[in-house]
Ligand SMILES: NC(=O)C1=CN([C@@H]2O[C@H](COP(=O)(O)OP(=O)(O)OC[C@H]3O[C@@H](n4cnc5c(N)ncnc54)[C@H](O)[C@@H]3O)[C@@H](O)[C@H]2O)C=CC1
């Protein structure tokens with residue numbers, strides 16, 4: 451089979467590898483659609499994210515969907531032919547966090563496209579059967595692949611318990627911010643404010659239903675949120691950029707007693723904060739790390755038409771054109787590129 455491999459000297463090329471054989475509890479999936487995530491692009495450009503270093507060849511890609519073509523001994527044969535999306539992080543299933551159901555916090559997780567674990571820019575992937583979720587006919591394979599970033603939004607909504615009538619600010623209109631917006635609206639948020647520094651992304655957010663857009667390269671975030679909320683601030687801020695000014699600004703934009711959810715990863719992980727402000731205003735601050743138990747809900751949201759994920763796709767490309775696709779994905783105006791390895 452063909453796979454797209456990133457070498458330690460950051461060349462992204464196609465290679466022939468043996469098709470994997472599924473273990474007893476695994477399914478073999480013919481991969482048909484894979485999203486290019488910001489983390490893939492980061493590895494492609496820099497060869498590392500924090501302590502995760504591409505020091506041996508790595509197959510990128512963790513937003514994937516396809517069709518089951520074979521199953522292991524312990525998996526129901528009737529699953530062959532099923533269209534599935536793959537949850538990319540498989541935990542150890544034994545530690546305290548796994549036992550509590552907080553498996554996204556498992557320290558022993560195997561996460562696709564995170565060194566040393568290979569990802570899904572490959573024609574076939576063998577994956578645990580219970581981390582391969584059936585897609586209804588009405589959900590396309592591109593949508594299936596984007597269940598992954600959509601799940602980040604589902605986890606955010608659950609962390610902050612966003613509910614009917616809440617006002618929210620989302621800082622950052624990349625895939626994570628835009629898909630979180632979908633989920634927050636489905637959860638009942640009614641006043642949605644977004645911020646970014648790229649006008650094209652703000653225009654897309656507005657097209658997708660944001661009530662107020664703030665270009666923070668031109669406007670002051672706190673002042674603009676004050677103007678949009680009559681000085682009250684929003685109930686919930688979802689920080690989805692990782693930009694230090696946005697992280698700091700989140701605490702000025704939230705109402706007293708409101709919540710701030712931190713999703714964006716700051717470049718060096720350190721942002722000075724006024725902790726007295728958090729205490730005085732009795733703010734709830736949540737970290738939100740990937741997701742747990744979100745795939746069924748995210749698939750249902752898609753099947754119900756409650757969220758749109760395809761509208762964030764800017765382009766698609768074949769596996770042969772993967773390097774050009776990664777170059778295009780580096781454009782600040784690009785939101786989401788997809789690699790398609792076959793037809794739905
Ligand atoms: N906590 C988690 O589980 C996860 C965290 N992430 C992180 O979430 C963040 C967002 O991910 P993506 O949407 O894929 O990234 P992205 O890079 O596509 O989007 C970030 C957006 O923030 C905008 N931005 C830059 N400076 C800003 C500012 N001062 N105010 C508002 N917006 C600003 C950028 O123009 C861009 O549109 C990244 O930091 C990523 O590493 C991504 C996936 C999972």
Ligand SMILES: CC(=O)[C@H](N)C(=O)O
Nearest residue numbers: 487488489561564740
């Ligand atoms: C940070 C990412 O983009 C990725 N989805 C991950 O959870 O590692």
